[in-house]
Amino acid sequence: MDRRHHPLSRLLTLAGLAAGPLLVVGVFFLLPVSGMVAQGFVVDGRFAPGEVLEVLARPRVRRVVWFTLWSAAAGTALTLLLGVPTAYALYRLRLPGRAVLRAALLVPFVLPTVVVGVAFRQLIGEAGPLGGLGLDGTPVAIIAALVFFNLAVVVRTVGSSWESLDPRPAEAAAALGAAPLRVFLTVTLPALRGAVVSAASVVFLFCATAFGVVLVLGGLRYATVETEIYLLTNNLLDLQAAAALSLLQLLVVTVLLVVAHRARSRRAAPIDRRTPAPARPGRGDLPALAATALALVLVALPLGTLLAGSLRVGEGWGLDNYRALGTTGSGRALVVPVTEALGNSLRTAVDATWMSLAMGLLVAVVVTRRSRSTVERRVRAGLDGLFMLPLGVSAVTLGFGFLITLDQPPVDLRDSPLLVPIAQALVALPLVVRTIVPVLAGIDDRQRQAAASLGASPLRILASIDLAALRQPLLAAGGFAFAVSLGEFGATSFLARAEHPTVPVVIFRLIGSPGLDNLGMALAASVVLAGATAVVMLLVERLRVPGLGGF
Amino acid sequence: MLRRLTTTARSMIGATITTVTALALASCTLATESGEDASGTPDRSAEPGSTVVLVTHESFKLPKKLIRRFERESGLELEVRPAGDAGSLTNRLVLTGEDPIGDVAFGVDNTFASRALEAGVFAEYDAPVPPGAEDLAVPEGEGRLAPVDQGSVCINVDTAWFERSDLEPPATLDDLTDPAYEDLLVVPGAPTSSPGMAFLLSTIAEYGEDWPGYWEDLMANGAKLTDGWSDAYFVDFTGGGGGGKRPIVVSYDSSPAFTVDERSGETTTAALLDTCFRQVEYAGVLANAENPAGAEEVVDFLLGEEVQAALPENMYVFPVDGETELPEDWARFAIQPDETYSVDPAEIAENRAEWLTEWTDVTTR
Numbered sequence: 001m002d003r004r005h006h007p008l009s010r011l012l013t014l015a016g017l018a019a020g021p022l023l024v025v026g027v028f029f030l031l032p033v034s035g036m037v038a039q040g041f042v043v044d045g046r047f048a049p050g051e052v053l054e055v056l057a058r059p060r061v062r063r064v065v066w067f068t069l070w071s072a073a074a075g076t077a078l079t080l081l082l083g084v085p086t087a088y089a090l091y092r093l094r095l096p097g098r099a100v101l102r103a104a105l106l107v108p109f110v111l112p113t114v115v116v117g118v119a120f121r122q123l124i125g126e127a128g129p130l131g132g133l134g135l136d137g138t139p140v141a142i143i144a145a146l147v148f149f150n151l152a153v154v155v156r157t158v159g160s161s162w163e164s165l166d167p168r169p170a171e172a173a174a175a176l177g178a179a180p181l182r183v184f185l186t187v188t189l190p191a192l193r194g195a196v197v198s199a200a201s202v203v204f205l206f207c208a209t210a211f212g213v214v215l216v217l218g219g220l221r222y223a224t225v226e227t228e229i230y231l232l233t234n235n236l237l238d239l240q241a242a243a244a245l246s247l248l249q250l251l252v253v254t255v256l257l258v259v260a261h262r263a264r265s266r267r268a269a270p271i272d273r274r275t276p277a278p279a280r281p282g283r284g285d286l287p288a289l290a291a292t293a294l295a296l297v298l299v300a301l302p303l304g305t306l307l308a309g310s311l312r313v314g315e316g317w318g319l320d321n322y323r324a325l326g327t328t329g330s331g332r333a334l335v336v337p338v339t340e341a342l343g344n345s346l347r348t349a350v351d352a353t354w355m356s357l358a359m360g361l362l363v364a365v366v367v368t369r370r371s372r373s374t375v376e377r378r379v380r381a382g383l384d385g386l387f388m389l390p391l392g393v394s395a396v397t398l399g400f401g402f403l404i405t406l407d408q409p410p411v412d413l414r415d416s417p418l419l420v421p422i423a424q425a426l427v428a429l430p431l432v433v434r435t436i437v438p439v440l441a442g443i444d445d446r447q448r449q450a451a452a453s454l455g456a457s458p459l460r461i462l463a464s465i466d467l468a469a470l471r472q473p474l475l476a477a478g479g480f481a482f483a484v485s486l487g488e489f490g491a492t493s494f495l496a497r498a499e500h501p502t503v504p505v506v507i508f509r510l511i512g513s514p515g516l517d518n519l520g521m522a523l524a525a526s527v528v529l530a531g532a533t534a535v536v537m538l539l540v541e542r543l544r545v546p547g548l549g550g551f
Numbered sequence: 552m553l554r555r556l557t558t559t560a561r562s563m564i565g566a567t568i569t570t571v572t573a574l575a576l577a578s579c580t581l582a583t584e585s586g587e588d589a590s591g592t593p594d595r596s597a598e599p600g601s602t603v604v605l606v607t608h609e610s611f612k613l614p615k616k617l618i619r620r621f622e623r624e625s626g627l628e629l630e631v632r633p634a635g636d637a638g639s640l641t642n643r644l645v646l647t648g649e650d651p652i653g654d655v656a657f658g659v660d661n662t663f664a665s666r667a668l669e670a671g672v673f674a675e676y677d678a679p680v681p682p683g684a685e686d687l688a689v690p691e692g693e694g695r696l697a698p699v700d701q702g703s704v705c706i707n708v709d710t711a712w713f714e715r716s717d718l719e720p721p722a723t724l725d726d727l728t729d730p731a732y733e734d735l736l737v738v739p740g741a742p743t744s745s746p747g748m749a750f751l752l753s754t755i756a757e758y759g760e761d762w763p764g765y766w767e768d769l770m771a772n773g774a775k776l777t778d779g780w781s782d783a784y785f786v787d788f789t790g791g792g793g794g795g796k797r798p799i800v801v802s803y804d805s806s807p808a809f810t811v812d813e814r815s816g817e818t819t820t821a822a823l824l825d826t827c828f829r830q831v832e833y834a835g836v837l838a839n840a841e842n843p844a845g846a847e848e849v850v851d852f853l854l855g856e857e858v859q860a861a862l863p864e865n866m867y868v869f870p871v872d873g874e875t876e877l878p879e880d881w882a883r884f885a886i887q888p889d890e891t892y893s894v895d896p897a898e899i900a901e902n903r904a905e906w907l908t909e910w911t912d913v914t915t916r
Binding site for chain 2 (some may be wrong): 251
């Protein structure tokens with residue numbers, strides 16, 4: 001009898017844990033997206049799937065899909081190539097100022113695309129210091145910007161997993177005579193595979209749905225599925241074509257998630273976690289250090305341009321642009337001063353962070369528990385993928401979907417102030433899940449079984465085994481979520497109310513207003529946003545320290 | 552079995568606790584924002600619908616003082632909801648026509664007006680239009696859409712640059728394909744930028760069906776495309792202050808008022824008045840609005856003297872009321888064209904997709 005009820009009761013537990021996040025994803029993602037896609041399928045009140053599918057046969061669509069796939073693949077590959085060695089250098093080596101560098105790498109993540117676009121173009125445009133390379137308007141510029149934005153994802157996801165990796169197997173292999181490269185490929189990399197694949201899949205989704213950088217840096221010559229959906233929906237209201245492309249996007253993302261899931265689940269034995277003291281850099285670390293230097297240069301150059309621009313006043317230099325942040329801009333371009341917007345941003349970010357952490361933790365626990373039946377395993381894998389989907393779907397589809405589906409009670413939420421943090425939390429959720437899951441999955445289930453047989457309750461097991469191992473990844477994930485929220489523009493600009501704009505919304509407005517003072521203010525506000533992020537990240541890093549000596 | 556059930560129950564309780572804690576936390580941090588709103592403006596109106604919602608584009612802005620005075624005098628509470636650019640705004644209105652996202656809309660322009668009117672987005676309201684504004688109305692929008700502001704998209708040149716280079720600046724669209732001006736023009740793209748679209752419409756008005764040929768020549772003469780206006784003006788244009796290399800740009804007739812040199816007191820740029828396309832922005836009461844009476848009052852407010860006078864410095868556009876006094880720099884340096892190119896709004900609505908597709912083909916060939 002016990003046995004017969006067993007799978008069902010486990011599935012019920014699963015459902016109980018997943019209910020909250022499922023409800024959120026259902027209401028705020030599945031409902032709006034399907035509502036929007038349905039609009040494309042219904043023409044004059046009649047169901048017309050044929051016309052939607054015809055769109056996919058257009059030659060332009062083929063070109064757009066091809067560019068999306070290869071640019072995202074190239075962006076992901078390069079980000080990994082630079083990011084994995086950087087993760088090693090910044091998390092395993094005793095480098096001076098590594099906490100600051102780790103925080104600095106997260107800065108690009110929060111910068112609004114319009115500002116990064118201007119910074120990149122001032123650097124590589126015709127008149128810029130790197131103008132001679134002729135990169136403006138080429139795919140190279142787009143891919144460089146994709147790497148710039150996403151480096152932090154790889155460094156933080158892989159880094160936090162690497163930091164707590166037991167070094168003894170690698171030491172043993174080295175003692176047995178394996179060359180460093182061989183040790184890395186056969187011992188370290190397999191242990192990190194979960195984290196690397198997680199990071200790669202998130203980066204790929206970010207690259208494939210990149211929007212602003214493609215338009216700004218590609219000089220309109222290149223279109224991705226995302227930019228195409230934006231133009232079709234926002235500008236042309238061609239809902240059939242937009243629905244076709246949205247479906248295509250969903251399909252590609254699903255395939256990617258299945259592949260990533262397969263790659264992750266080919267996992268060997270569980271990994272012992274302990275946090276060794278960081279090592280002194282040696283001669284063998286030179287390649288990693290070189291890659292790190294390159295990564296830092298890539299991040300520093302556009303940030304430097306930004307900083308220089310913010311200090312520029314007329315023909316000379318000064319802090320005028322920063323002083324102006326307490327005002328509403330020259331010619332009164334703004335509704336509220338930037339300082340007030342910063343307050344809005346920080347408040348919203350706190351909400352978005354706890355929301356995404358609460359949901360992310362539940363999701364991570366659900367998807368990492370060992371399954372006892374095929375059905376259960378499939379359900380868990382399905383859930384895992386479901387919570388990643390929001391990253392791969394066009395923000396404009398989601399935004400318009402909100403308008404047409406969330407207008408009836410009980411979910412009449414179109415003008416709720418909660419929408420902004422919820423939307424940001426949804427964007428951050430996949431990052432949170434992908435940061436926590438590799439660590440949680442690496443915990444040996446036998447530890448939990450041992451605890452259970454000693455009489456520990458499930459909650460107790462969760463607290464003393466799972467949460468203990470999760471302390472650092474949770475901090476990393478919280479930092480991510482906070483940064484995502486601070487920098488989020490697409491959904492926020494769609495949902496934020498006029499009196500409560502966030503900093504990116506204000507920056508966008510400043511940069512679109514005439515007058516050089518407003519541009520200077522926009523750049524100064526970006527630097528302040530970047531600074532605020534770096535400070536928050538440094539504080540998070542400080543919180544990590546007690547954990548280091550703890551176990 | 553008992554043991555199993557308790558396990559389930561406990562996990563459920565765990566999940567519930569997490570959710571409850573989350574909600575409790577939510578009420579802490581979120582309370583500030585919503586509480587502030589609730590107490591912001593006391594409910595003065597005796598009318599059933601005391602709040603009126605204005606849906607507009609992201610560039611909408613008026614002095615707080617004006618909005619407060621309107622609220623005081625009308626007894627209404629005005630809630631402003633920005634909804635993307637003019638295109639995004641129009642399409643949101645069309646999509647939510649049956650259950651609109653507000654009571655009144657401002658910001659649908661003459662390139663999008665027909666689409667909104669065809670979809671029946673606007674209700675009838677014959678607003679008292681200020682003198683001089685009658686000519687700016689959309690023919691089929693009579694009695695529904697009231698013109699509120701206008702501004703023209705014109706080619707701008709960096710006059711200081713041309714003086715230094717000892718070159719005569721161009722004057723017409725034709726001039727831009729002259730090899731003398733090779734690699735000197737930067738244009739925001741028509742699909743991604745509203746001034747970009749306006750410039751495309753100028754060329755369509757001038758060259759009719761031959762416009763793709765003109766654009767081929769323009770591209771062959773080294774024109775540079777950017778995503779948006781700010782990118783073109785601040786990064787690539789020599790006169791924008793971003794250290795760009797191109798002295799000819801697509802911008803507005805008001806732009807020269809923002810490039811006044813502090814030492815000489817003169818502007819360093821000029822708009823070419825024979826290359827302009829006039830953009831007019833409209834306001835209208837939304838069909839199916841919850842508060843149509845309040846919506847009508849908002850339209851009147853936008854057409855009133857105070858808002859008309861505040862338009863240049865707050866939204867960088869000209870008032871439609873010809874009698875409004877302009878700010879000093881505007882009066883001196885923002886010279887409006889006497890005649891502009893125009894394309895019938897209905898024709899724009901019908902051909903927009905086709906034109907943009909063709910434009911993309913020609914310019915990225």
